[in-house]
Amino acid sequence: MKRILLSGFIALSLLLTTTSCDNDDDHDTVITAADLPAAATGFITAYFPNATYQSIKKQNKADSDGSIYDVYLTNGFDIDFDVNGNWVDIDGNYQAIPVELIPEKINAYVTTNYPNLFVTSIDNETTSTEVELSNNLELVFDLQGNFLRIDK
Incomplete structure (x- = not known):
């Protein structure tokens, strides 16, 4: 009986392992x-x-x-x-995103609150816009460009 259970367990493990490696x-x-x-x-x-x-x-x-x-x-x-x-998202890989691609209200917030930093990534999500700054800080804005929070 133990041999049957062990064989079944091994077969099930192999099946799950191969199908989960998609x-x-x-x-x-x-x-x-x-x-x-x-x-x-x-x-x-x-x-x-x-x-x-x-x-x-x-x-x-x-x-x-x-x-x-x-x-x-x-x-x-x-x-x-x-x-x-x-475009849905732009990742500059630590390079500045062209300013004209950043919504005006978001750009104004960043330049006012983080004058020595620049946007390196911008993501248009379904309910928000997320930007990453040159110090790796991530900011979240609503679709109207209002600051919501710092993303942790």
């Missing part, structure tokens, strides 16, 4: 710039004219924030776009 990389495809929506390529051309594409991935299923295209530029910026080519 690799998320199987859910995206490498694409070319020609496959991006026109709005996304226009955005990159307008705000990052000197950068070239390092890699572009299209996910089979949108993330919770709606992003489906992950664009990696040679200047270090990572930009996620939704299915229509609207």
Whole structure:
């Protein structure tokens, strides 16, 4: 009886182990710039004219924030776009996000309260906008740009 229970336990453990190791990389495809929506390529051309594409991935299923295209530029910026080519989040990887991409009210708050810092990442979530500053401090704003809290 112990041998049957032990064999069953081992079989169940192997089954759970192999099914739980699903690799998320199987859910995206490498694409070319020609496959991006026109709005996304226009955005990159307008705000990052000197950068070239390092890699572009299209996910089979949108993330919770709606992003489906992950664009990696040679200047270090990572930009996620939704299915229509609207940017969802921009990660400068410790570089300053172009000021014109930061909502005016959020930019005013940052420059007033953190004058020696700059925004290195901005995420448009469904109910808020999150920005990360050059000292790794994360600030959360509502959709109207009103400061809500420092994210821990």
